[in-house]
Amino acid sequence: MNLNNNILSKVTISANAGGKAILIGEHSVVYGHKAIAMALPDVRLQMKLCAPDIPLESWDHAWSTIVKGKKYEPEIHIKKLLIKAFEKALSLCKVTDNIYEYTPQIILVQSEIPLGGGMGGSAAISTCFLKIAAQIALQKNIMNEEITIEKQIEFANEIDCLFHFGKASGLDVTAVASDGMIEFTKGEKHKYIQNEKEFWLALIDSQERSETSLMVKKVALKLEENNIMAKDALDQLGKLANDCVQNLTSGNLNALAKNLNCAQDYLNILGVSTHKINNIVDVLKNEGALAAKLTGAGGGGLVMGIFESHPKQLYSIFNEECLFITRVPKYGKRI
Numbered sequence: 001m002n003l004n005n006n007i008l009s010k011v012t013i014s015a016n017a018g019g020k021a022i023l024i025g026e027h028s029v030v031y032g033h034k035a036i037a038m039a040l041p042d043v044r045l046q047m048k049l050c051a052p053d054i055p056l057e058s059w060d061h062a063w064s065t066i067v068k069g070k071k072y073e074p075e076i077h078i079k080k081l082l083i084k085a086f087e088k089a090l091s092l093c094k095v096t097d098n099i100y101e102y103t104p105q106i107i108l109v110q111s112e113i114p115l116g117g118g119m120g121g122s123a124a125i126s127t128c129f130l131k132i133a134a135q136i137a138l139q140k141n142i143m144n145e146e147i148t149i150e151k152q153i154e155f156a157n158e159i160d161c162l163f164h165f166g167k168a169s170g171l172d173v174t175a176v177a178s179d180g181m182i183e184f185t186k187g188e189k190h191k192y193i194q195n196e197k198e199f200w201l202a203l204i205d206s207q208e209r210s211e212t213s214l215m216v217k218k219v220a221l222k223l224e225e226n227n228i229m230a231k232d233a234l235d236q237l238g239k240l241a242n243d244c245v246q247n248l249t250s251g252n253l254n255a256l257a258k259n260l261n262c263a264q265d266y267l268n269i270l271g272v273s274t275h276k277i278n279n280i281v282d283v284l285k286n287e288g289a290l291a292a293k294l295t296g297a298g299g300g301g302l303v304m305g306i307f308e309s310h311p312k313q314l315y316s317i318f319n320e321e322c323l324f325i326t327r328v329p330k331y332g333k334r335i
Contacts, residue, residue, distance in 0.1 A: 092133065
């Protein structure tokens with residue numbers, strides 16, 4: 001083996017980030033409308049750049065990945081993408097533009113976020129890459145202060161674009177970094193939402209998968225075809241998002257639920273929901289959900305249910321691997 005003696009870090013460096021859920025604004029946010037999203041502090045991704053104790057032949061062999069307790073071996077094209085994303089983080093932090101100048105080190109990823117489910121997995125990975133690169137830059141005296149949240153969002157979104165074929169709205173990264181509930185509009189600074197009332201959020205993994213870019217393209221094609229119903233659906237989703245901000249700040253869960261249920265109807269019109277998603281929506285409503293809708297780009301992924309109290313009954317209906325339940329406390333009373 002011909003290993004370069006340059007080392008990114010002689011000690012183990014750790015970073016972590018939470019997943020995210022979009023309450024409302026899927027797809028309409030791409031066209032300038034408001035979206036509401038929140039970080040999921042109890043659904044997290046941990047990443048470690050390990051001390052260089054074990055020699056590696058190349059960065060292709062650097063990845064050790066565990067998803068929800070199970071070993072996951074990324075395909076070679078995914079490994080190449082991860083290397084490119086880490087290299088981008090290192091470049092943004094002025095460490096190097098060429099990761100291959102450095103000796104490969106094991107990168108351990110342990111994630112509770114389901115792969116490709118619309119829970120912000122790539123945003124969490126991008127954020128962790130950036131945090132690790134920033135720590136390396138501090139160690140090497142390339143940077144003399146910690147990166148700000150604003151720069152973290154900006155840089156992590158540049159990295160996240162690699163996972164979205166060149167275009168990411170910024171919503172996922174902003175939600176992951178915010179550690180709270182936010183309203184988000186492209187090109188504007190995010191705002192925290194001071195929700196007046198606690199509620200419970202259930203997320204069900206449909207175990208269907210579709211690329212975000214394909215769903216975005218599907219909606220774009222409808223607009224190119226001058227589909228009046230699609231344009232109206234996007235406009236209505238924007239109006240509903242504005243209403244939901246008011247519902248959250250006033251603590252009116254019933255009005256919030258009504259608007260979220262309407263949002264699911266418009267997402268169906270856009271063609272991004274699926275038969276399985278709609279079935280899960282019906283199950284959640286039958287089990288007491290005030291509202292249920294897809295969350296994320298659609299075509300599969302996650303289904304969200306809003307409950308007034310802990311929906312323990314869902315554990316007897318959905319497989320534990322597919323079910324995530326979290327409390328959304330009143331603003332100012334975070335756990």
